[in-house]
Amino acid sequence: MHIGDAVRAAFRGYRSRPSGVLPYYLLGASTAALVQTAWLVGVAAAYLTLSAQGNLAPIREELRAIGPVQIDDPASYEGSTAGLEAAAEAAVTPELLAVFAATGLVAIVVSLLANAVVGAGQVHAVYGVLRGRDPIRAGVEGIARDAVTFVALLVLQLLAMAVVIGVSIGGLAAGLGAGAASALLAFALLPALLVALLAVRLVFLFARQAVVVDGVGAVAGVRRSVGYARSNPADAVVYLLVSLGVLLVLAMLSAGLSSVGMSAVGSPIGLLVVFPLLAFVKTALYAEHATGRMPQSPKARGTIRERLTDEFRRGAAALRRFVVARPLLQAASGAVFALGGLAGWRFAAGVDGVLQASITARLAGWFPPAAFLNLAANNWQVGVAQAYAGFLGGIPTVASLLFNGLFLGALARIEVDPVELLTFVAPHGVVEIPGLIVAGAVGLHLGGVGVRAATGRADRADLASAVARAYRILIGLALVFLVAGAIEAFVSPYYAGLLGI
Template sequence: MRIGSRVRDAVRTLVYRPHDVLPWYLVGAGVPAVSRVISLLAFALAAGVLWTRSGLATFRERALEIGPIPIDDPAVAEAQDPFGDPESVGQPPEQELEELLGTTPEELAAVFEPLADPAAVSIVVLGLILTGIVSVGLNAVVSAGRLGGVYGALRGADGSRAGVETFLRDWLSFLALLVVELVALAAVVIVGVGLLTTALGAGGAAGVGLGILAVLATVAGILLVQLLLAFVGPAIVVDGRGFFAGLKGGLAFLVREPLAVVAYVVLGLSVVVGLAIVGGFFSLLGAGSVVALLGLVVAAPLLETAKVSLYAASRGEELSAPAPDLRERRPLRVRARDGFARGWRELFAFVRETPGLHATIVGLFAAGIAVGWVVIGGGLVGIVETSIDGRLVGTNPIGLFFDFAANNWTVAVLTATGGLAFAVPAAVSILFNGLAFGAIARLEVDLLELLAFVTPHGIVEIPAILIAGALGLWLGLIAFRGVVGRADRTDLADGIRRAYWVLVGIAILILVAAVIEAFVSPYLRLLV
């Protein structure tokens, strides 16, 4: 097997056929929107419990005695930073916080004591645990679609359709793979904790040395488990014979193709190091969200495409050229221009064809703003206050641009593709955004200044997010029709593919809004 050719195939597939590789990665990005519904429901139920037991009323009474707390004041954030250097301000963080808020940490803890109702806390903890379980499980089964789409793209097929076919065929196998991985990791951690406990019990320098060795051995064991199972997913997809055959094939690949495994490890380390370097640069600009987006659309697809390509080649498959026709061999600049043009057309076509869904989303957003203003914001008036001035302190326009663009498009993707879970996550996401907007506006110290900041970019950004919400409802309806037998897997694949192109169009709106939000809005607010 020519390892270099297989890795180049992976890169070329991602470059020449992103429309086949990326749709299922965007679907995977919607998993947090699905799992978040559980945690939000848990918090709502906990709030209901506190309300019936007068916990919220008691909290409000006590909080009003020390409020309002300027939560956007940079000085408050610095005083609350547990990693700050007390010497840099000449006094302990607790004392600095006491001077800023006019209350001691003990008095502040007493304010929140009514919220520590056992029933409410239990509901929240249970909700967070279920959120984690659902998130891990959904990520596992969605990976079947991701690898299926990659395998289809490598063969020159429709990645969205191949992803749907593989997802429906192999989701249970990927869930079994998750269980095996979790059991193996748990065993490694349990043994590691036992070794560490024994080492520290020995005491002295020898005990410390043995403890360090125990930690290193545990880390090595975790990495070994990841390596042993790395090619099981590709084996399940390529061989198409279920979990046990995939497990056997993935482990056999490690023995049969050691050089390919080494090449993959080197590629993985290179990607991680490169992402860390890029992440450090954007973190200095205050745009850490760019790193997560690059991981979603570049790092993860590249590594998984390489895995599938290496495994398929080891099975003797002759993969199609990633660029099968002259049109796809055009310069990257030209293809990017045409891709964004298609996304723009799909965006407008989708809006024209779904006025009812957009009206529904606008209604949900408006309802969220109203409830956020009256209920949440009204309940917190006099307790906390927000400030657009405080949120913009220490920022720079370039960092703001990258952060706003990456974060807002990620929110749009999450809202849209999360809607595949029968539209509920998309509706909840839009409602939640409305609640947050209404509450923050109610608590703003200078509402006119906030409106002056939001309006210039909001006339572009808010419609973009609402279109993403309508797209989520549309995908949810396709999923529902599939369950009741009124749509088939072709309809689902077509829906995922179209959602990808609409999200490309939304990206254009998000970029325009980010330019305005970073370079125009912060200065227009100063004119008020």
């Protein structure tokens, strides 16, 4: 099978069962909530460290001394901040640095491990589609079977990259200290380093597919990935370069969208389209190599428009059923969110009159179409992360709800014109906030499923059903956040003025 055949198989497979694969890519997006949880714990530890060392009070005093600062435009402040800078420098103790270093390390490790584990579900789901199996069940079984192996692959790849980078840095340092000629040779190592890193990437490129298709361990997976590259060098190199090019284009697109106020739009394009299609192409290439043939996935039925309409209709129905069936979970989610809001309000009392926010300043340069897409995409991604992260006992979901409540409560406390803020938030808030609360309730529900699975009271069929049900509800919530985004972009900034409020 050549790249062109693999691409055709990928599009056919993706079109036939997108709802069987996308839940695992949305599950990968929940990494954001896990990292957020780590940083919340870290910030709390830093706050306690500053308080215990007596370094928080001087910072507060200096903040009060410099007067109100607009957080929406801090560059507009024209007074001296020398005292604040000195107090902040004095607060940077070894203990505080250790807290932030530990937090950063934990966040990185959590992110890498979570992506590796979810990657097992993603590749198994893709291969399940290509084999005509139930991809949701295949993904759950794949995580149970190969999560540790995928983590081992990650460790091996990081070690290989560390060795390559370490050798290159050592050669560069030696060259710089041995005269001009050696320095030139050392700088010649830079392109060699790039080539070496690409070679490492090529060695591991098909290792995950080998683990899934051949049912082998991490070391054997790497060997078979190398074997594929040796047997099919053109396809391997072309796929590597094409995938890197696609990711570069996606990065440039995301940067372009960010420059026009749509920073949240690029991520869903990657999650819902680019990453699944790349996985389909890679898995199709390796599966044909390993088995000698490629089982054809079922042909998609109906037009794209008909299938999208059906997806949203089913999502709305699943959302409605969940809201009706789980009122206590929604009450619990709302209570956590409200508790975060109250805590944010009380915490911001310490900087009330020192830091100021202005909804008028934030609306400067408001462009409704761009704001609509950005708000809808951002809120939906928050809901997705909040929901699927709940599998870890619901803890990341609770942390996300608390964080969002803290942010809104603190922002409301330091707003210079609370009435104007309320008139802005009210129209879309009555849609957006319940949507986030329902997403939190989904996360709490999945937390219960995760706990039951860990204690042996739920099997893989229960987990697969929970993954699929959560996906449907999140599709329904996408409609909610589209409505909320449209109101916030096109109505909230203007209606109060039109009504003379």
